[in-house]
Amino acid sequence: MTDDPTAAEAVATLREDNALEPYIHEYGQLTVGPADDLYQRLVVSLLRQQVSIDAAEAVRERLFKSVEVTPEGIAAADPDHLTDAGLSNAKAEYAKAAADAFSEREYSLAYFEGMDDEAVVDELTTIRGVGPWTAKMFLLYGLGRKDVFPVEDLGIRRGMDIVCDEELTRTEMVERARDWKPYRSYASLYLWRAYEG
Numbered sequence: 769m770t771d772d773p774t775a776a777e778a779v780a781t782l783r784e785d786n787a788l789e790p791y792i793h794e795y796g797q798l799t800v801g802p803a804d805d806l807y808q809r810l811v812v813s814l815l816r817q818q819v820s821i822d823a824a825e826a827v828r829e830r831l832f833k834s835v836e837v838t839p840e841g842i843a844a845a846d847p848d849h850l851t852d853a854g855l856s857n858a859k860a861e862y863a864k865a866a867a868d869a870f871s872e873r874e875y876s877l878a879y880f881e882g883m884d885d886e887a888v889v890d891e892l893t894t895i896r897g898v899g900p901w902t903a904k905m906f907l908l909y910g911l912g913r914k915d916v917f918p919v920e921d922l923g924i925r926r927g928m929d930i931v932c933d934e935e936l937t938r939t940e941m942v943e944r945a946r947d948w949k950p951y952r953s954y955a956s957l958y959l960w961r962a963y964e965g
Contacts, residue, residue, distance in 0.1 A: 771799075771801065772799035772800055772801045772912075774800070774914055774951075775797050775798065775799045775800070775954070776797065777951075778800075778914070778951035778954040779792055779797050779798075779954065781948075781951055782948060782951055782954060782955055782958070785947060785948065787931050787932055787933070788931060788948075788955060788958055791931065791958040791961060791962050792958060794961075794965075795958065795961045795965075798954060798957040798958065798961075800908065800912050800913075800914055800953045800954060800957070801912040802877055802910065802911055802912035803909060803910045803911075803912070806870075806875060806876065806877070806906075806910050806911075807837070807838060807839050807866065807867070807870050807875070808837050808838075809906065809909055809910040810866050810870075810898075810902070810906050810910060811831075811837055811842070811863050811866065812824070812828055812909075813902045813905040813906060813909070813910075814859055814862045814863055814866065814897060814898070814902060815827050815828055815831070815855070815859065816905070817859070817897075817899075817901070817902060826854065827853065827854035827855060830853040830854050831850070831853040831854065831855065834849065834852070834853045835849060835850070835853065838867075839866075839867040839868075839870040839871045840867075840871070842863050842864055842866075842867040843864060843867040843868065843871065845864075847860050847861075847864075850863065850864075858897065859897070861896065861897065862895075862896060862897025862898070865895050865896035865897055865898075866895055866897070866898065869894075869895045877911065880911055885907055885913055885915070885916065888903065888906070888907055888911070888913075889903040889904065889907070892906060899920075900920055901918060901920040901921060904916050904917075904918040904920065904921075905918065905921075908953050908956065913953060914950060914951060914952075914953050914954070915949060915950040915951060915952045915953060916952060916953045916956065917942065917945045917948075917952040917953075917955070917956060918956060919938050919941050919942055919945070923959070923960050923963045923964070924941075924956055924959050924960065924963075925938070925941065926963040927958075927959030927960055927961075927962040927963035928941050928944070928945075928959055930959075930962045930963060931958070931959060931962050932944060
């Protein structure tokens with residue numbers, strides 16, 4: 769990720785929430801910014817669907833060592849080569865579908881620049897294998913959008929329970945997170961830290 773001039777402002781605002789403040793104190797200023805490679809970032813999110821971070825990381829390492837992770841490289845790769853790296857048949861198909869979309873639509877930071885978050889999610893979820901969770905991961909970690917709250921993520925929900933010291937429904941979590949606008953991406957980073965820590 770690149771430098772994040774908004775981070776200090778976000779942290780100052782989020783510190784006003786007594787539930788988040790101890791985690792900001794513990795973990796310091798966290799940053800949000802666009803990824804160096806959007807396609808690779810989307811592939812990483814596809815790999816992380818419904819598996820542990822450790823399992824996804826192991827597959828990511830094998831995949832990145834065995835094939836060029838670009839739209840052209842994945843499109844040209846034999847599906848068996850992808851499954852040998854640890855992708856399921858479905859995720860191999862998803863990576864290829866994403867490669868096709870990137871090539872056909874010429875995705876870039878500039879492509880998404882004028883689109884609001886909802887429009888980006890709507891477009892990305894037309895790609896096979898990309899659901900709301902994956903699209904929001906792309907918004908946050910790919911495009912570096914500042915106000916994303918991926919309530920679909922288990923770690924976010926567990927972190928929310930820890931930070932708020934109560935069990936909330938998803939609807940209640942979304943409502944509670946409104947307090948963190950327009951910096952919900954940063955709040956999400958602290959929720960993940962709370963859960964992982």
